[in-house]
Amino acid sequence: MRTRRAGVALLVGGALLFSAACSEDKKGDASADGNTAASAPAGDASEAPKGSTAQLSVTPADGAVDVSPSDGLKISVASGKLTNVEVTDKNGKAVPGEIAADGLTWKPSSPLTVGMVYTVNAQAKDDKGLVAASTSSFTTLTPAKTVATNDNIADNGTYGVGMIVSVAFSKPVKNKDAVLKGISFETNNGTTVKGHWFGDRRLDFRPEEYWKPGTKVTIKYRLKTVEVSPGVYGDVDKDEPFTIGRYQVSVADASTFKMTVTKGDGSSQVIPITTGDAKNPSWNGTMVVSSKEKVTRMNSQTVGLGAEYDIDDVPHAMRLTNSGTFVHGNYWANPFGKYNASHGCISMQDTKGGDDASVAGKFFASSMIGDVIKVQNSKSETVSPDNGLSGWTLPWSKW
Numbered sequence: 001m002r003t004r005r006a007g008v009a010l011l012v013g014g015a016l017l018f019s020a021a022c023s024e025d026k027k028g029d030a031s032a033d034g035n036t037a038a039s040a041p042a043g044d045a046s047e048a049p050k051g052s053t054a055q056l057s058v059t060p061a062d063g064a065v066d067v068s069p070s071d072g073l074k075i076s077v078a079s080g081k082l083t084n085v086e087v088t089d090k091n092g093k094a095v096p097g098e099i100a101a102d103g104l105t106w107k108p109s110s111p112l113t114v115g116m117v118y119t120v121n122a123q124a125k126d127d128k129g130l131v132a133a134s135t136s137s138f139t140t141l142t143p144a145k146t147v148a149t150n151d152n153i154a155d156n157g158t159y160g161v162g163m164i165v166s167v168a169f170s171k172p173v174k175n176k177d178a179v180l181k182g183i184s185f186e187t188n189n190g191t192t193v194k195g196h197w198f199g200d201r202r203l204d205f206r207p208e209e210y211w212k213p214g215t216k217v218t219i220k221y222r223l224k225t226v227e228v229s230p231g232v233y234g235d236v237d238k239d240e241p242f243t244i245g246r247y248q249v250s251v252a253d254a255s256t257f258k259m260t261v262t263k264g265d266g267s268s269q270v271i272p273i274t275t276g277d278a279k280n281p282s283w284n285g286t287m288v289v290s291s292k293e294k295v296t297r298m299n300s301q302t303v304g305l306g307a308e309y310d311i312d313d314v315p316h317a318m319r320l321t322n323s324g325t326f327v328h329g330n331y332w333a334n335p336f337g338k339y340n341a342s343h344g345c346i347s348m349q350d351t352k353g354g355d356d357a358s359v360a361g362k363f364f365a366s367s368m369i370g371d372v373i374k375v376q377n378s379k380s381e382t383v384s385p386d387n388g389l390s391g392w393t394l395p396w397s398k399w
Helices: 176-181 359-366
Strands: 009-012 015-019 056-061 064-067 076-077 081-089 098-099 106-107 117-125 131-140 146-147 147-151 157-159 164-168 183-187 194-197 203-205 216-222 227-230 232-234 237-246 248-253 258-263 268-272 286-289 290-298 310-319 324-331 346-349 370-376
Touching: 056 117, 056 131, 076 081, 076 117, 081 098, 081 106, 146 359, 176 203, 176 227, 183 194, 183 203, 268 346, 268 359, 290 324, 310 359, 324 359, 346 359
Parallel strands: 064 131, 146 232, 157 237, 248 370, 324 346
Antiparallel strands: 009 015, 056 076, 076 106, 081 117, 098 106, 117 131, 147 164, 164 203, 183 216, 194 203, 216 237, 227 232, 248 258, 258 268, 286 370, 290 310, 310 324
16 A cells, blocks of 8 residues: 655754655565565654754844844853854854853854844754754944044154053043953063043053063054944054154252253263242153144143243243143243243253254254153142143052
């Protein structure tokens, strides 16, 4: 008697399987040893394969769009263990990640790329070894809003041993920890660099002590996948290399009207100076050269001192603070090494127009952005750590 068994479709662990289609039972079929075996009754046919009890869960759902690149992908299993997870972008590049030690979850080790299509292939086994599988795809969001990120480093620039990297954001940052993780530093000598927030738009970085001369540094920005604030993402993924130059640290003593400049070879030079007078004493503390101008204009109204002065050709000027402290040449007076006469700046002998052979000219030529200038024994307070690149005044334990 001929019997036909219809094909049966089974959904097993997320994969569609089919049983055997048509088959025939024939009485009298010869066995391998020549004996004749009776066909089994139709009702005794082998049972269909059982499905895996492992239940895979993949978030986001298949076909989802505008998925968060930072926390939108989650893969887990119930009543089983994950055995393999592969996540690839549209170019076939694998997303690194790990299955948890308990075998129940998988997560990527870094944020996904924005505006990218991803495919997920996941497999799991239940306690009987039966496999469940899932395949899906989704697209991460394309940010409608980004924040501009700018720092004070030029690619392949060279800076003094006191250089502080200051990163400015065009909009307030809410997810500060995520942004910190998105900016890392690599050095050729293992120097550890830490970040410190000043408000919600400025993030400064420095090591515990001054940089070692010759240190090679690379800033690694990975912010395009970081949601810096709700609905707002970073705008930059790039590497930015720079180098620390020779050692030069200067200490200006307001009580002796002298500044000692120490070089990396151990040599030093003493320069006659004048600092802030009794009415306008210079800030105490460690400051850093943040810019250099061969000639610049200085107007007292820009720093809240009324009409005290307006000099349109101050020579050999190097900025120390945002509040208006400079080291500069002075051609209009001669108090150097004698008394304090400035409005808070550190000044030294120069000529009108700026003479490169003058005391100020030579110091200007030997200096670079990132050099340390420390003021001591002034009648003023210690400079605030966010006034210019003055973060060295903040103890490492509070950085």
